[in-house]
Amino acid sequence: MKLRVGVIGTGAIAKYRHLPEYAAREDVEIVALCDIIKEKADKLAVRYGVESVYTDYKQMIENEELDAVSVCTPNYLHAEMSIFALNHGLHVLVEKPMATSLDEANAMIEAAKKQERVLMVGQNQRLAPMHVLAKEIIESGMLGKVNTFRTVFGHAGPEHWSKTGKWFFDKKQAFAGSLADLGVHKMDLIQFILGDVDEVACFIDTLEKKDCGVDDNAVAVLRLKNGIMGTVETSWTYKPAEENGTTFFCEKGTLKMAVEPDAPLVAYFANPGRGRCVFEVPKMQTNEEQFSTGVIDGFVDTIQGKKENPVPGEEGRKALKVVLACLESAASNRKVKIEEVK
Ligand SMILES: NC(=O)c1ccc[n+]([C@@H]2O[C@H](COP(=O)([O-])OP(=O)(O)OC[C@H]3O[C@@H](n4cnc5c(N)ncnc54)[C@H](O)[C@@H]3O)[C@@H](O)[C@H]2O)c1
Structure with a gap:
């Protein structure tokens, strides 16, 4: 059936x-x-x-x-x-x-x-082969402990993606802008690979799309429960090309996902003997180039x-909670613990 x-x-x-x-x-x-x-x-x-x-x-x-x-x-x-x-x-x-x-x-x-x-x-970000493999690499210990990370998701805005996407700019329908649209992907990815977020500090602003009721840019600092810290940038004003990359800076080297144009997943080892290692994985889909997620x-x-x-829903909720904590941090101008989000 x-x-x-x-x-x-x-x-x-x-x-x-x-x-x-x-x-x-x-x-x-x-x-x-x-x-x-x-x-x-x-x-x-x-x-x-x-x-x-x-x-x-x-x-x-x-x-x-x-x-x-x-x-x-x-x-x-x-x-x-x-x-x-x-x-x-x-x-x-x-x-x-x-x-x-x-x-x-x-x-x-x-x-x-x-x-x-x-x-x-x-x-879908946690399902992308490069991210699945990145998780395995980090868990293998090959690069040692992760110290910090940087992750970015930005494009020119939802008006270039959907003809009926006006609602993305309406706070009542969307609840937040680039942070809810793109940030939630990265909040999921970071927690999937590196662990749960403990607290956040975040700035949001509407820098270019002035008639829009939500953020078109956000920059957040996250500290995870295991002590790793890093930044998340989301934007609806990156043009002409989108950015959707993540870098982990580790004890023994650096892992880059969707950062280098021709190498979707690449590791750099601090030990010169091991050099640069490019992993054979497909790149990620973009708004222009769609394939199965x-x-x-x-x-x-x-x-x-x-x-x-x-x-599962519980994982979606975990990503949403970090977005809500970021909004609260930006609104109250202070660091916010995830457990404060109600
Ligand atoms: N996973 C991803 O990477 C990804 C990418 C883009 C969008 N999204 C998400 O997908 C959702 C839709 O986004 P989109 O880009 O397709 O927006 P869209 O505006 O292109 O499509 C939304 C559709 O819903 C319809 N609609 C509105 N109210 C309705 C109702 N009451 N009953 C039935 N249909 C109704 C609209 O007419 C429209 O056709 C959003 O939550 C967005 O965040 C996810």
């Missing part, structure tokens, strides 16, 4: 990632699409041979016999839609950031637990019991 899925929100992320990645699986049938702008869903329904199109997600979930849904709508709708789907017995893949507050994230996790359904968050495969395989949920 094929897994019967529906997609709520047929904007950029559904079009570039969820739908092609579902369609690439022979064990999945895309049964229904939903968008408040019906023409958008109609167009993609034709492309993927989907028979049912809705403008009301509740009707879609109630009328169709679905096993799972992707929630690909603006951030403020993630919790409401995910909880409704979970409470109707569906597995849910929700885009990042999973929610706009800790209360929402808690309610989503609770609903998934109660209904015994999969709740996965579309935080592994998110849909992870979700479907988890539902089928073939693997552990690669990004």
